[in-house]
Amino acid sequence: MYYDHVAQVEMPSWSRGRVVLLGDAAYAVSLLAGQGASLAVAGAYVLAGNLARSPSVEAGLAGYERVLRPVVLDKQATGRKSRRWFLPATRTQRWLRRASLALAGLPVADRLVAGALVGKPTAMIAEQARRTGVGG
Numbered sequence: 019m020y021y022d023h024v025a026q027v028e029m030p031s032w033s034r035g036r037v038v039l040l041g042d043a044a045y046a047v048s049l050l051a052g053q054g055a056s057l058a059v060a061g062a063y064v065l066a067g068n069l070a071r072s073p074s075v076e077a078g079l080a081g082y083e084r085v086l087r088p089v090v091l092d093k094q095a096t097g098r099k100s101r102r103w104f105l106p107a108t109r110t111q112r113w114l115r116r117a118s119l120a121l122a123g124l125p126v127a128d129r130l131v132a133g134a135l136v137g138k139p140t141a142m143i144a145e146q147a148r149r150t151g152v153g154g
């Protein structure tokens with residue numbers, strides 16, 4: 019038995035002055051979306067990269083949010099959309115979930131199922147490396 023409060027964190031801004039939020043404190047996506055730990059680590063990477071290469075702390079914090087926020091919004095929206103899949107309430111929904119899991123073993127279908135459950139693939143880290151020539 020597992021009991022918990024399932025929630026997402028939506029902050030209008032992730033930093034104020036030189037104080038910045040990262041990981042769940044800034045953008046928890048919930049277990050419905052998954053990948054929260056990955057997003058926290060990726061966020062640390064993007065934040066460090068932007069701070070290291072920006073002329074000021076404020077510009078680095080703005081760059082971090084500009085790169086990461088669209089990715090987080092997509093994951094959060096995907097999590098909200100798939101909550102009925104995650105927590106089926108009817109027999110039909112349970113059947114649909116079993117069928118989609120079975121399909122996930124097939125080529126092509128695996129990409130469709132993955133896309134529906136985890137959102138768009140992201141090349142955020144590669145994109146940052148391409149723009150800055152560092153990391154990736």
Ligand SMILES: Cc1cc2nc3c(=O)[nH]c(=O)nc-3n(C[C@H](O)[C@H](O)[C@H](O)COP(=O)(O)OP(=O)(O)OC[C@H]3O[C@@H](n4cnc5c(N)ncnc54)[C@H](O)[C@@H]3O)c2cc1C
Nearest residue numbers: 022040041042043046047048049052053054055056057058
């Ligand atoms: C059931 C469940 C399953 C999950 N499964 C996955 C998964 O499969 N894959 C995945 O990527 N993510 C998963 N996640 C999400 C993942 O655990 C979180 O997104 C990730 O841990 C966020 O990291 P964080 O460092 O931002 O926050 P946290 O890991 O919550 O770290 C915050 C730390 O700050 C400490 N703290 C709090 N207040 C204070 C204070 N006042 N002073 C000092 N310290 C303080 C806390 O004790 C904690 O150690 C899951 C989460 C849950 C709940």
